[in-house]
Amino acid sequence: MSHLQGGKADISLIQIAARNNLITLLEKCPGPKAIVWDNSLAGPVGLVAQYAVLREHAVVKMYPLRAVPLPETDVKHIIFITRPKLHLMDLVAQNVHNDSKARGGPKKQYHLLFVPRKSLLCIKRLEHSGMFGSLTAIEEFKCDFFPFDSDLISMELPEVYRDYHLENDPSCLYQIAQAIMLLQKIYGPIPRIWGRGAAAKQVWDLVTRLQRENISNEIKEQQNSCIDRLLLIDRSLDLISPLATQLTYEGLIDELFGINNTTANFPADKFLSNEERSSESLAEDKKQIILNSGDKLFSELRDKNFNAVGAFLSKQAKLITSQIEDRHDKTVQEMKLFVQRLPIMLANKEAVVRHTAIAECIKEVTDSYDFLDCLQAEQEFLNCIEVDKVSPFIEDLIAQKKPLVKVLRFICLQCIASSGLKPKILEYYKREIVQVYGTQALLALTNLEKVGLLKVQSSTRQYTVLRKALRLTMEDTSEVNPTDISYVHSIYAPLSIRLTEQLLKSGGWKQLQDVLGLLPGPTVDESPLIPNGSSDSNTNSPSIVLIFFIGGCTFAEISALRFLSQQEDPNVEFVIATTKLINGDSFLKNIINADNDK
């Protein structure tokens, strides 16, 4: 059983579907082949089909798609796998052009696979470049979701929030709608849909349209639905949660080291024992670790507040030592059992060592004054302390020229907490930032204003009201034995998840009228007619709720959802779908400087 299975909705089905699709496409080109990857895809596709699988299908070489000519190879087929983006088309054309001209040898065939769909614009671009004719085939590798874990899938589209809110480009929403269609195809039609926010509404409208088109040409199978509810959350509902520092184990790993495709890189020297350190040269200074629920210890640790991790690890360590020590005075029978269990125990031991090393890496940072000061400042903002003034803390950050993203993260947070900054304060910050970071920073600030992360104070105090109504900040929550989702940020409960919690408890948007007025965008609340009314299955088993974050979600939010599903009251199991896993830094970076790749 892989780490993807285990939930009621089996995520490995998505993996299998995508993998089969890829294999069929590969088999269309018999003989040895090379794949040229769009860089943003090579990692995620690895989650669908490992290199070993590709090799089985005669993939002998893999290259990244770059502006340099391809290295010499004697393969028959060259397959480009890319996102449908215009600038990538130019690279493909350039590559094909160089490669086909360079050698007179056996003629190669060039193929292009779009992930997940063809784009007319891209094809036109290829035609203009004159290379369209050189491509033997253009196909679609229909991989909407990349499976991350038994309850988590991601589309790996980092630009969704930016595209929709900054560039006003809704084409990503169509892709999301297509993705939801795919989910319904695998898991059956979803009987009840909730959603909030402009993007959520638009996605759902698109889904209904697609469904109507679909019914005409293929009759829906009378399939029992596996997912009971769908909740679409537009990221613009809750911009606070991505800005707040995540304090769960997994969240902190992401904040400090970055998790990509369930893999994170750590400084290697922490992971070597003393002998290894002297013998092994510094060939590799990064240690790569895969983080998913396949690692049992990690699946227990990932959602804990970091303050609870140390104690848990030392308890595990003691347990294992006692297990291994406990081999004296035994009968032959018991000894046999012990030996059988030994490999498992040793593997466990290794896992404990590994995670202790990771925890040490984290602790080094979290114990520093810098980190603690930042956290304190952040929590003061969240508690609405002195949000109406220029913060001396931010002033100091700017004066020391700390990374621009860090500074902007604080300013945006203050802005949200005070429901918009006073014009004078905003102007002051702007001037300071431009003086220190140069005129380019002005563009960053303009972008943030466009997406609503920075704004001038209006008359309504949304945050103040929401904080009270939804109990967003909690004073006394235990980090070690949490009783409330606010443990993921130590004091702050992610707005998006609190909303979900309330929604599930009250069973509809109607009961939440008083807070809803303060959140942007329209509401979606529909229960499409299901041909056979099998939606009310037995009520004892938990209902499956698919939460779809349009514009990305954080690990802390996921942890909070997992925490909720362990509670008895809303008897639910969550499947989380997102367009991308984000944290404050990656979220803001995407908004402020993605201009480079145009």
Add this chain to the structure above:
Amino acid sequence: LGFVSESLDEKKTHTRDASLTSALEAYKKARNDVCASMCDEALKLLKYQRTLEDKHKEGFVGKSVHDTCKRLLELMDVKEAEKMRGNFKIPERRFWWLRIQTLADLGDWVELEKF
């Protein structure tokens, strides 16, 4: 109107002044006073940096106000830096941060003692 200011980030040093001026005009038309005044300041900075380049024989253009001032302090040109503070309204707090930082970097403990 943001795209007007984008032009100034392209690495075309020759058209910098021109595009900044047009950005300034555009911001003025849009009544975006804050941005307009910033463009104005950027122009002023550019001119000032050119005079500095003559004086110190090294590149200043492209640096922010903060970095320019820092470089001056590193070059021990405190007088020019003080002048900048006045001209560009660098807040007290930030200026002293900068002063202390550069002195510490230079290892000038004697000067640092005087605070």
